[in-house]
Amino acid sequence: MNHKLAPTSHYHDLCDEEVWNAFRNNQKEAFAVIYYRFFKLLLQKGLQISSDRELVKDCIHDLFVELWKNKIQLVTPLSVKAYLIVSIRRKIIRQLKKLRSQKTEMDRLPLECVNSKEDQLISEQLTQDKTSMVIRALNSLTKRQREAIQLKFYANLSYEEIAEMMKISTDSIYNLVSKAIDNMQEGLTREADLKLY
Numbered sequence: 001m002n003h004k005l006a007p008t009s010h011y012h013d014l015c016d017e018e019v020w021n022a023f024r025n026n027q028k029e030a031f032a033v034i035y036y037r038f039f040k041l042l043l044q045k046g047l048q049i050s051s052d053r054e055l056v057k058d059c060i061h062d063l064f065v066e067l068w069k070n071k072i073q074l075v076t077p078l079s080v081k082a083y084l085i086v087s088i089r090r091k092i093i094r095q096l097k098k099l100r101s102q103k104t105e106m107d108r109l110p111l112e113c114v115n116s117k118e119d120q121l122i123s124e125q126l127t128q129d130k131t132s133m134v135i136r137a138l139n140s141l142t143k144r145q146r147e148a149i150q151l152k153f154y155a156n157l158s159y160e161e162i163a164e165m166m167k168i169s170t171d172s173i174y175n176l177v178s179k180a181i182d183n184m185q186e187g188l189t190r191e192a193d194l195k196l197y
Helices: 016-024 028-048 053-069 081-107 116-126 129-139 141-155 159-166 168-197
Strands: none
Touching: 016 028, 016 053, 028 053, 028 081, 053 081, 053 168, 081 159, 116 129, 129 141, 129 168, 141 168, 159 168
């Protein structure tokens, strides 16, 4: 799709959920409106996870292809915006994990078989000490804390959107995120102290 040329359609006047329902009913114009309405936002959110612009754009394209293929099975989310942001975040993270797995496989090959420039780029992005420390700190959280942190700081959702998605009050989300940050800071501080010895 060419996201630079937005279509003219009466669906532009409808709210996200109404357009989504029309798209689920096989309306291609409605599907195009969803794409144009959210492409820039998804690109922006995706680039917060990976600086590889082409990778992010490919993931957005793949996401919309999957949405169209599976439209009949889809339900209407409480927030189309939140649903798409979380979906693209998950897709990009899966793609980065796939690249990391491929990089691990490449490490087993003879040195001359490795594309050293690409290998170095992947290695620098995914194996930095700081990144590893943050991942370990995230993994030390409870499942609910980790979900709240990922939605807030990776998907960049508002507290209200997170509360809606997790089916708990906004106040509970504030407390959950605050406690998770405290736990992460304790873990990171403890690990940094250990590195000094």
